[in-house]
Amino acid sequence: MTKIGVMICGHGSRSQSAVDEFSVLAEKLPALLPSDWMVEYGYLEFANPVIRDGLDRLRNAGCDKILAVPGMLFAAMHSKNDIPTVLNTYAAKHGIDLSYGRELGVDPKMIAAAGARVQEAVDKANADLGTVPLDETCLVVIGRGASDPDANGNVAKIARMLQEGMGFGWLEVGYSGVTFPLVEPCLTHAAKLGYKRVIVFPYFLFAGILIDRIYGFTDQVAAANPDIQFIKAPYLNDHAQVLETFAERITEQVGEVPPPNCGMCKYRTQVLGFEAEVGAVQESHHHHVEGQGANAPGSNVADCALCDTFCTGECRLEMQGHHHHHHHGDHDHDHQHAEYPHAKHAHGPESARKP
Secondary structure, eight states: OOOEEEEEEEOOOSOHHHHHHHHHHHHHGGGGSOTTOEEEEEESSSSSSBHHHHHHHHHHTTOSEEEEEEOSSSOSHIIIIIHHHHHHHHHHHHTOEEEEOOOSOSOHHHHHHHHHHHHHHHHHHHHHHOOOOGGGEEEEEEEOOOSOHHHHHHHHHHHHHHHHHHTOSEEEEEESSSSSSBHHHHHHHHHTTOOSEEEEEEOOSSOSHHHHHHHHHHHHHHHHOTTSEEEEOOOOTTOHHHHHHHHHHHHGGGSSSOOOSOTTOTTTSOOTTOGGGTTOOOOOOOGGGTTOGGGSTTOOGGGOOSOSSSOOSHHHHHHHTTOTTOOSOOOOOSSOOOOOTTTTOTTTGGGGSOO
16 A cells, blocks of 8 residues: 655745744645645745655655645746755655645636635725725736746736636736836836726735735835725635645646646746746755745844835845845855846836835
């Protein structure tokens, strides 16, 4: 009999609330899986246990097949490079059968969960401030933002499905980092459209610095536009359909034909504007902050003097110069990543600089 272990690979965060919420999700998952499967979780960086610790626990308990999944919404650098590097190294070292599943991705259940969070915000706003028809409301969806157009495009696809599924009058899509438009320029543009109400929905799994940033900029732009209702929708968290999607990403690995991952991956095929990255070496850049928690470089938000009320991301610009896509302090690299072509875009990371 094969003993099956499940490994949920989280990103990790400098925010304790995000780490706590991830562990809650990991604890709720076993109920959706076969009862004899053992479930562990671990983080790529900033938090313990690290992924290797979880794999050790599964192996020590006698698991001879491990089903790993990225605990992430989309496949960008972390799920395409960093996690597979950790998993492949481990599988080779210990001679264990280890498979790697898809990220949550664009899935009807994920869109339903997102729609439920947006609807919560609409219902509350209607109750508190009076009803505004959806076709007179602008929806703003904010995703993480990556140096990967496929991942950024998937945020836009989910946003479109929400707009079309619910019937919002207008849609804008922004990102919390790396790419453009960032939150503040996105909301500033949305405020010019003439809508009485703007719903700001973070398409994120967990709390943390980036949720604070999204809500912080929302407050800032709302203060500058007192005639517009800016409504903050809750993020996904452990919505039942998010849990169902995770469970499916695990169980589908033991089906007849496991589905392929990363169909429009810039490392496998030429993607407009990123043609040079086909065949680039895929490797992890997280070994230096693995498990370091709040002691990792650049990690203590409380010590940052640049921002008054929330982390705007300006410090990263000041500290890192051209290493704009690393969100953990300044450090030397033993290898280089391709430069993100739009690092200097007016509505991208540069927009975090104080005017």
